[in-house]
Amino acid sequence: MVDDGLIPAHSFWGTTNCNAVNADGDICGVTTTSGLSWKIPGRTGDSPILGAGLYVDNDVGAVGSTGRGEANLYNLSSFLAVEFMRQGMSPLDAGMATLERIRSNTVESRLLNARGLPSFDVRFFLLNKAGETAGVALYGSAETHYAVCTENGAEERPFEGLLEGSPRDA
Ligand code: ASP
Numbered sequence: 001m002v003d004d005g006l007i008p009a010h011s012f013w014g015t016t017n018c019n020a021v022n023a024d025g026d027i028c029g030v031t032t033t034s035g036l037s038w039k040i041p042g043r044t045g046d047s048p049i050l051g052a053g054l055y056v057d058n059d060v061g062a063v064g065s066t067g068r069g070e071a072n073l074y075n076l077s078s079f080l081a082v083e084f085m086r087q088g089m090s091p092l093d094a095g096m097a098t099l100e101r102i103r104s105n106t107v108e109s110r111l112l113n114a115r116g117l118p119s120f121d122v123r124f125f126l127l128n129k130a131g132e133t134a135g136v137a138l139y140g141s142a143e144t145h146y147a148v149c150t151e152n153g154a155e156e157r158p159f160e161g162l163l164e165g166s167p168r169d170a
Contacts, residue, residue: 001038007037007038011037012037014032014035014036014037015031015032015033015035015045015047015053015065015066016031016032016066017029017030017031017032017053017054017064017065017066017125018030018064019056019061019062019063019064019125019126019127020062020127021061021062021127021128021129021131025129026058027056027057027058027060027061027062027127027129028056028062029054029055029056029062029063029064029127030054030064031046031047031053031054031064031065031066032047033045033047033048035047035069036069045069046065046069046070046072046073047069049072049073050078050079051076051078051079052065052069052072052073052076052077052078052079053065053066053069053072053078054078055078055079055081055082056082057082057086058129059086059129060082060085060086060128060129061082061085061091061126061127061128061129062082062126062127063077063078063081063082063085063094063095063098063124063125063126063127064078064124064125065077065078065122065123065124065125066122066123067120067121067122067123067137067138068120068121068122071102071106071118071120071122072122074105075098075101075102075105077098077101077102077122077124078124080098080101081094081095081097081098081124081126082094084097084098085126085128090128090132090134091126091127091128091132091133091134092126092134092136092160094126094134095124095126095134095135095136095160096136096160096162098124098136099122099124099136099137099138099162100162102118102122102138103117103118103138103162103163106118113167113168113169114169115165115169117163117167117169118138118163118167119167119168120138120167121137121138121139121142121167122137122138123135123136123137123138123143123146123159124136124137125146131150133148133157134160135157135158135159135160136159136160136161136162137159137160137161137162138161138162138163138167139161139162139163139164139165139166139167140159140160140161140162140163141161141164141165141166142166142167143159144158144159145157145158145159146159
């Protein structure tokens with residue numbers, strides 16, 4: 001429908017993730033459930049499935065996601081990313097390792113572009129107990145920044161992308 005000009009590209013996706021840690025180190029997170037536009041009736045999406053589109057562990061950190069929810073349901077990605085941080089990875093390294101897991105588990109031809117890479121995008125927003133953050137995407141080209149608010153106010157930080165180019169590269 002976007003390709004045919006029936007709906008604007010900016011209204012196709014609608015999910016937002018927000019994570020926070022307070023001065024005592026207590027952590028919270030939320031991922032909205034509006035999800036994929038024009039979804040199949042009954043499709044739940046990844047947002048309300050703990051461990052898929054959101055996972056919070058008060059001892060470690062919080063991770064949420066936007067993008068193709070099925071990839072997160074299949075890989076339990078947010079739980080995986082929190083577990084990587086529990087093992088000592090930084091938010092950035094944990095996010096990249098999670099994206100790499102999605103890339104290596106994406107083997108169905110209908111989900112691969114002409115380069116043999118995922119034909120969809122997924123983004124993760126990661127926060128650890130120390131307040132360190134990362135925003136990572138399979139493809140860093142589409143969305144370039146994510147928002148962070150610290151004691152110094154609001155700022156934008158750059159996304160790190162795992163793959164070059166675009167999911168729809170021919
Ligand atoms: N993750 C959402 C879903 O699959 C889509 C989105 O991020 O907007 O429903």
